[in-house]
Amino acid sequence: MVAMEKSNVMEPRLPTLEEMQQWTQVLGRAQQLMLEQAAGSTGHALPFDPALVARIQTSFADEGLALWQRFLDAGGRLRERPDPAPETSPAAAKDRRFSDPAWTEHPFYDLIRQSYLLLSDYLMKMADAVDGVDPKQKAKLRFATTGLLDAMAPSNFPLTNPQVMRKTIESGGENLLTGLKHMLADMEKGQLTHTDGTKFELGRNIAATPGKVIHETPLYQLIHYAPSTEEVLETPLIIFPPWINRFYILDLSPEKSFVKWAVDQGISVFLVSWKSADASMKDLIWDDYILGGQIDAIDTVRDLLAVESVHTIGYCVAGTTLAATLALLAARGEADKVASATFFTAQVDFSQAGDLSLFVDDEQMKLVDQLSAQGFLDGRYMAATFNLLRGRDLIWNYVVNNYLLGMDYPPFDLLYWNGDTTNLPARWHKDYLTQLYRDNLLVTPGAISVAGTPIDLRAIRTPAYVQAGKEDHIAPLESVWKLTEHFGGPMRFLLAGSGHIAGVVNPPATGKYQYWACEEAQPTLAQFLEKAVETKGSWWPDWRAWLGEIHSRMVPAKGARIPGKGPFKPIEDAPGRYVKSR
Structure with missing residues (x-):
């Protein structure tokens, strides 16, 4: 035959x-x-x-x-x-x-x-x-x-x-038999498997940077990481990861961990670990993430260390929220609480938001309602949406490898994180898709109010560092650039090689990719791309140098700078139980 x-x-x-x-x-x-x-x-x-x-x-x-x-x-x-x-x-x-x-x-x-x-x-x-x-x-x-x-x-x-x-x-034919077993297992759990999850354990070989949970609310846990240097920057850093994913994308294996690297650079690092939504969080709105999340964390760290201000990082949707937080603080006359704001692949103007904007029409919103009947959206549906944006790489590549070739799953920490989904509060998730992605209200002055206070991005004067990914399919370069058009303070824009994840998680030791930057601010993206100078390797040292230019004073790493040694007693060891909840 x-x-x-x-x-x-x-x-x-x-x-x-x-x-x-x-x-x-x-x-x-x-x-x-x-x-x-x-x-x-x-x-x-x-x-x-x-x-x-x-x-x-x-x-x-x-x-x-x-x-x-x-x-x-x-x-x-x-x-x-x-x-x-x-x-x-x-x-x-x-x-x-x-x-x-x-x-x-x-x-x-x-x-x-x-x-x-x-x-x-x-x-x-x-x-x-x-x-x-x-x-x-x-x-x-x-x-x-x-x-x-x-x-x-x-x-x-x-x-x-x-x-x-x-x-x-x-x-x-053994490959097809093995592939069938893989497929049936994936059907049972309702999610495509990308890696061998048995090889990873939170707190052991990922999310393992030493620290303590020193503050907890029904919405988040605040992790304080142990210093590794004798002196640290006087102004501490708070990292706000997106609640769409687990925070440890920034604390993967030690050699890839941005958190560990920042700690080793002499920074007092705090990080918010959001709780995966359940039915009790069905009525949460954006105000809760701004007031009860970011501002609460900012005030907690200021009180703990007795400092006037903090540095902040907002990744993706948490960066969008950080912009709203800064606008609210400005409207309240409290802008000095934040010394600087760094935005990892974040958007505030969604007029060029890419393919994700295709999922916000009326039919899609009806589907979100149906899938959120219990008050929260199962994170597996959001993961499937992100996989669809890169179906060739994140779906069909694994169909061939896992189901047809019957290959063993490789141990890959980033893919393990990618499959570790979080649930989203139904009301706020729908508001996010409609008010921001569909209606683009955040860039209209006064169109959005937080706790009754209208916010205006133009009022933000906080020094900002804006990082975009050259191949980002979730927050396209053109969309991230628009952030520079709405803030009024000093700003450094940097374009990193690769995309939404690898463009951010690029430790210097790997020597991978590159970044582009201009020493002087440029009025348009086209002019930035024309004049930007390429530098090989990670952009993290560039960010650390920028941070030092804002506040360079160092203080001894003792007292409240040691997790659990200040007025807030430790609740549990990092990474905490919120990140482990399913």
């Missing part, structure tokens, strides 16, 4: 004309369904430029015919390599789905690969050819097209993936 080549790849046959016609009809119908769905969303037929569509279709037909002709010229002899294919695009050449040599060395798989890439290019051009509709509707069509193409990639199916075929033959 089948023959084997020296490469040990199963020898398939060329499809018949009838089979190719069937696949053409299926793909055409798939495109039509997407267009009909988009038309239904806009309420009218999708307009196309006929001349542009004609050019796209002609190009597709010509390239498809040329592709088939090259293989037909080989006389259908799959053991003989046909004439070399034209140069593929740089993106296609780097596509990790087709990294196995058989995708280019074996004519049949090369044909499948090139056909898929050609079809992908065609469907994306057709999606882009839609004109005269709301930009968000067009973005939805493009997102749906990308999702469809990622799902139908030949690498996702056993019979059209040479690596899976080879593994199946070598193992006698």
Whole structure:
């Protein structure tokens, strides 16, 4: 039935004309369904430029015919390599789905690969050819097209993936049996597994920086980390991680931990560990995270160490909240409580918020209501949403590795964190999606009030350090930059290599990536990108130097600077029980 080549790849046959016609009809119908769905969303037929569509279709037909002709010229002899294919695009050449040599060395798989890439290019051009509709509707069509193409990639199916075929033959099908076990286990827990969770333990090999929980509320625990230097900065630092995730993204293994690194730089570090939401938190709103969360933590640390002000860091949504906190403090005449504010990949203006803004229409809000009937949104649904934004890397890559190849899960602390989801309070989560992502109210002066006080970002004069990720798909560079357009104080903008996570968690010891910065503030992002100077490696030392320029005075690391030695007695060891609650 089948023959084997020296490469040990199963020898398939060329499809018949009838089979190719069937696949053409299926793909055409798939495109039509997407267009009909988009038309239904806009309420009218999708307009196309006929001349542009004609050019796209002609190009597709010509390239498809040329592709088939090259293989037909080989006389259908799959053991003989046909004439070399034209140069593929740089993106296609780097596509990790087709990294196995058989995708280019074996004519049949090369044909499948090139056909898929050609079809992908065609469907994306057709999606882009839609004109005269709301930009968000067009973005939805493009997102749906990308999702469809990622799902139908030949690498996702056993019979059209040479690596899976080879593994199946070598193992006698054991890989598929192992993959089935993985899939059934994931179905039972309702979440795709990315790594071996048994290899990690909070407080032992992740979230292990020494410290004490010195303050606790129903919303958060405040961790005070033990100093590792004889002297520390007089002005302490409070880190506000996002409550969408567990805080230890900033305290992974010791060599990756931003918290440990900051402690070793002579900083008194405090960190907020948010409680994963349950039914008791169903009525929480933004005011609770601002007043009962960030301002409460700021006042607690000021009282503990008897200091006038604190440095702050807000990551992602906690950075958005930090901006609101600063605006409220300014409105109250209390801006001096915060000496500086650092924003990790945070947004305040959501007019260019990227693909996440596609999940905030009325239908999505109805779904959020249905999923939050108990008063909180199960974190697995939010994790699935983030995975969809990078479906090729965070979904289909693991479908192939875990289910088709039956590979063992690698121990990877970042992926363990990624799968350690948190629940979100239903009311505030919906307000966040509608008031900020959909309606973009935060940048409208007075449109949002906190405890009855209207807030205005323009009133913020606090020195700010704004970090963005060059490849961030959650908080796009263009969106993070807009933060610089709404604050009125001194500011340093820095662009880090990589994305939303690796762009932030980039310890100096690894020597990875790079960052770009300008010594003088630039009025536009385009001018920043033109004038920014690239520096290899981590941006963390740049941030530490900036922090020292604001307040450089050092004090002995003793008394209340030691966790549990001040007026607040230790409740428990770090990382605390809130981060362990499920």
